[in-house]
Structure formats: C-alpha cells, structure tokens
Amino acid sequence: MYDQNEAPIYEALQRFKKMRIVPFDVPGHKRGRGNSELTEFLGQNCMDVDVNSMKPLDNLCHPVSVIEKAEKIAAEAFGAANAFFMVGGTTSAVQSMILYACKSGDKIILPRNVHRSAINALILCDAVPVYVNPDTNQELGIALGTSVEQIEKAVEENPDAKAILINNPTYYGICSDLRRISKLAHSKGMLLLVDEAHGTHFYFGDNFPISAMAAGADVSSVSMHKSGGSLTQSSFLLMGSRINADYMRQIVNLTQTTSASYLLLSSLDISRKRLALHGREIFAKTVEMAEYARSEINSIGGYYAFSKELINGGSVYDFDLSKLSVNTLSVGLAGIEVYDLLRDEYDIQIEFGDIGNILAYLSTGDRRQDIERLISALAEIRRRFGKPEAGLLSQEYIDPIVAETPRKAFYSEKVSLPLEETAGKVCSEFVMCYPPGIPILAPGELITDEIIRYIKYAKEKGCQMTGTEDIGVDRLNVLV
Numbered sequence: 071m072y073d074q075n076e077a078p079i080y081e082a083l084q085r086f087k088k089m090r091i092v093p094f095d096v097p098g099h100k101r102g103r104g105n106s107e108l109t110e111f112l113g114q115n116c117m118d119v120d121v122n123s124m125k126p127l128d129n130l131c132h133p134v135s136v137i138e139k140a141e142k143i144a145a146e147a148f149g150a151a152n153a154f155f156m157v158g159g160t161t162s163a164v165q166s167m168i169l170y171a172c173k174s175g176d177k178i179i180l181p182r183n184v185h186r187s188a189i190n191a192l193i194l195c196d197a198v199p200v201y202v203n204p205d206t207n208q209e210l211g212i213a214l215g216t217s218v219e220q221i222e223k224a225v226e227e228n229p230d231a232k233a234i235l236i237n238n239p240t241y242y243g244i245c246s247d248l249r250r251i252s253k254l255a256h257s258k259g260m261l262l263l264v265d266e267a268h269g270t271h272f273y274f275g276d277n278f279p280i281s282a283m284a285a286g287a288d289v290s291s292v293s294m295h296k297s298g299g300s301l302t303q304s305s306f307l308l309m310g311s312r313i314n315a316d317y318m319r320q321i322v323n324l325t326q327t328t329s330a331s332y333l334l335l336s337s338l339d340i341s342r343k344r345l346a347l348h349g350r351e352i353f354a355k356t357v358e359m360a361e362y363a364r365s366e367i368n369s370i371g372g373y374y375a376f377s378k379e380l381i382n383g384g385s386v387y388d389f390d391l392s393k394l395s396v397n398t399l400s401v402g403l404a405g406i407e408v409y410d411l412l413r414d415e416y417d418i419q420i421e422f423g424d425i426g427n428i429l430a431y432l433s434t435g436d437r438r439q440d441i442e443r444l445i446s447a448l449a450e451i452r453r454r455f456g457k458p459e460a461g462l463l464s465q466e467y468i469d470p471i472v473a474e475t476p477r478k479a480f481y482s483e484k485v486s487l488p489l490e491e492t493a494g495k496v497c498s499e500f501v502m503c504y505p506p507g508i509p510i511l512a513p514g515e516l517i518t519d520e521i522i523r524y525i526k527y528a529k530e531k532g533c534q535m536t537g538t539e540d541i542g543v544d545r546l547n548v549l550v
C-alpha cells in the first residue's frame with residue numbers, strides 16, 4: 071500500500087530547486103535566465119523546473135527511482151497492475167496499446183467511431199481493422215456505444231483477432247458493457263484495450279460508469295489532462311496483470327521523446343494525488359452542476375440535454391453524468407453554429423459543436439456562476455437566433471465502406487482530386503471535424519455521394535476540418 075499523499079516527482083523537483091545546481095546541460099534557457107521574455111510570461115517557478123532527466127530526477131524512458139515510485143503510486147490509485155506517465159497526450163497511449171497488441175497483418179476489432187489516434191496506430195503497425203458499426207440514435211444523430219452482441223458477432227467471424235478496442239465513454243458520455251466485453255475477450259484469448267480519454271473521473275468519483283481497470287480490461291489510455299486537471303498533453307497508460315509492462319515500455323519508447331517535460335510529469339503526479347485524496351467530493355460537485363445545467367437547459371425549450379434516459383442495456387449500457395451534451399437541432403441551429411455563437415457573441419468557449427450537438431466540458435475547475443452564464447447564453451441564443459428546424463442535417467455518423475487497410479491506402483500511389491470528383495474512389499487520407507476527431511473518412515475507405523455532401527455541409531456550417539493534405543479540404547487524395 072502506498073501513501074497517496076506522496077508525490078515523488080513533485081517532491082524531487084522541490085528538493086532539486088534547493089540544491090542550486092549550476093546547469094551545463096539542456097534546456098539551454100538555463101532556468102529561464104537565457105530567455106527573459108519567456109520567463110516573464112511563464113513565471114520563474116515554471117522555468118526553474120523545466121529541466122532535463124538527471125540522476126536525482128530519474129528518466130521517463132527507463133525509470134528506476136522517483137518516476138518509478140510515482141508510477142507505482144499512480145497504478146495503485148487507478149487500481150491497475152502498472153501505470154506509465156505519458157507526455158505525448160493520450161494519442162501516444164492509444165498508439166502504444168495498439169502497437170503492443172498488434173503486429174503487421176493482425177486483426178483488431180473496434181467501433182468505427184474511434185478517435186483518429188487509433189486508426190493512425192493501424193497505419194503505423196499495419197494491423198487490419200474489423201470495424202463494428204455503432205448503433206446510432208436517430209433523434210440525436212450520434213453514434214452510441216458498442217453492444218456485447220455486436221462484439222460477439224465480430225469475434226465469431228474473426229476468431230483470429232488479437233484485440234478488441236472500446237471507448238469508455240464516448241465523447242458524448244455513452245458507455246458499453248465493459249465487464250461482459252472483457253470476459254468475452256479473455257475467453258477468446260484476445261486483449262481488451264480501452265480508450266478512456268474521457269473517463270479519468272470514473273476512477274475517482276462515485277456513481278460513475280465502471281472504469282476499464284475495474285472491469286478487467288488489459289490496457290487503458292486515460293487523459294488526465296481532460297477531466298483530471300493535469301497539464302495539457304499529460305496522460306496515463308494503465309495496464310492489467312496480463313500485460314508485460316517491460317515490453318510495453320519498449321513499445322512506448324519507440325515514439326516517446328527522450329526529453330520528457332518535468333512540467334507535465336509533476337502535473338500528473340500532483341493531479342493524481344489530488345484526485346486520490348479528494349476526487350469523490352470534486353466529482354460529486356461536477357455531477358451536481360451538470361445535473362442542474364441539464365434540467366435548466368431542458369426547461370428552456372428546443373434544446374435536449376440528454377442523460378441516463380438513453381440507457382437501453384445494449385449500445386447505451388451506461389451514461390457519464392458529468393457530460394453536458396446538448397442536442398440543438400430543434401432550436402433550428404447546428405451544434406457547430408451554437409458553438410460559434412457562444413464564443414463570438416457570449417465569450418463562452420465550449421468543447422465542441424458538431425452537426426447536431428454541443429458538448430460543454432465540466433470538470434474540477436467549474437464554478438456555479440459560469441454554469442449560469444452558459445444557461446442564460448443558450449436561452450438567449452434560442453431567442454435571438456433560433457429558426458425552424460428544416461434543412462438541417464442530423465446524422466453525425468455514416469457507416470464506412472472499407473476497401474483497403476489504412477496502412478496500404480496511406481502509402482499507396484495517390485492522386486489529388488477536387489472533392490466533387492471523388493465519389494467512387496478510395497480515400498488515402500483522413501477527413502474529420504476536430505474536435506471530436508472521429509474520422510468521417512479514414513485511409514482505405516470508399517468515398518460516396520453521401521460523404522461528400524456531409525463534408526460540404528460540415529465545412530459550410532463552420533466545422534474545423536482536418537486530416538487532409540490540402541489545408542482547405544477542397545481536394546482529397548485518392549488511390550490511383
């Protein structure tokens with residue numbers, strides 16, 4: 071048993087500051103003295119601990135002292151056999167878990183509404199995706215979770231698959247039956263990998279959906295920097311007892327920096343301590359605010375802030391009450407239009423707006439008065455900008471037609487064509503709105519008229535499109 075009051079990296083940095091060591095190593099700003107404008111901007115405290123690996127501070131690539139201990143404490147806090155501090159975002163965690171499970175030609179079963187980082191990993195390791203098309207909710211237009219029956223079917227048809235990957239929760243807060251999927255995976259000799267970018271709080275709060283580690287999953291990628299309060303880009307990779315953590319470290323080191331930032335590492339250490347000690351109260355408050363906001367937003371009219379009523383025992387097994395997801399279509403506005411109006415007219419920045427929904431991210435730092443501001447801005451937007459619903463697209467998710475593996479398509483000979491001329495061709499790149507970063511098209515998928523219409527509509531409504539070589543997303547790379 072470790073003491074969750076400890077924060078070994080943070081404490082080592084405090085000791086290190088007192089040592090007054092003269093730096094003849096990198097970083098070259100030398101505790102900020104060599105870059106006064108940056109020091110003024112970020113503060114001396116920050117520059118003092120922006121240091122490189124050295125004996126008193128350990129090394130993330132091969133931890134043997136304070137980082138090793140901090141990782142053990144974190145593993146215990148998350149109920150994992152092992153935990154790694156990650157400084158390349160949850161992207162690097164998702165990629166590591168897939169690269170661990172799959173080699174070239176191996177199959178992996180996953181819902182298609184995954185984050186781009188998962189499909190990027192397939193390009194890197196040449197694994198073959200077996201996509202499970204998620205059910206969609208017709209009213210909200212969103213992709214749901216993955217039902218056990220869908221996974222069972224995929225497993226039966228692909229008994230040679232090496233792993234199953236599940237989102238816990240989706241961006242909108244929807245969870246699958248991880249316990250049963252975990253049992254199923256293990257009964258067939260497959261690993262269960264979980265993308266918990268949006269589920270950090272499941273480990274520390276009450277009454278949340280089950281976390282991946284508690285459900286028996288083998289690996290999970292956790293965005294501590296999202297709901298956990300650490301600095302942007304800092305995440306955890308959690309492992310169960312079936313995983314060889316030493317081999318996983320080698321996989322992580324294939325792409326991880328050799329100059330891990332101590333700002334990020336200490337932020338993980340301090341945030342883990344805070345959540346382990348106070349997570350229950352912190353997240354009870356978050357949920358209470360989300361529940362209040364939901365009921366107020368639903369009483370405005372038009373908007374639909376959805377919640378546990380979506381639970382159906384299958385593709386919506388559970389719902390994360392801290393997520394404030396709101397369908398906007400009955401106000402006559404696309405989600406992305408409400409997102410833009412909130413920022414441009416009301417100085418409120420929310421997490422994302424897509425075709426039919428918005429997501430306001432609530433976490434440890436929210437205040438009651440800010441929630442009130444969001445509610446009244448939404449009420450005013452409805453009054454000032456609301457329209458009849460006609461003419462709005464509603465479906466976020468289009469089932470893909472996979473013609474090639476992501477890696478083959480990405481590296482094949484290709485040609486750039488105007489978007490309008492690409493129907494019937496196979497795409498060799500990603501197209502997505504970011505956030506949420508779920509590909510509309512991934513490398514190897516067939517381009518259809520429906521997809522072209524969707525891309526044009528999303529651009530017209532102001533979604534931030536990414537993934538294509540052509541920055542304007544006017545042209546797409548397709549296989550010749």
Ligand SMILES: Cc1ncc(COP(=O)(O)O)c(C=O)c1O
Binds near residue numbers: 160161237265
């Ligand atoms: C579901 C999901 N997985 C992975 C990621 C990647 O996380 P990061 O931005 O920390 O690399 C994100 C980012 O938003 C995400 O939404």
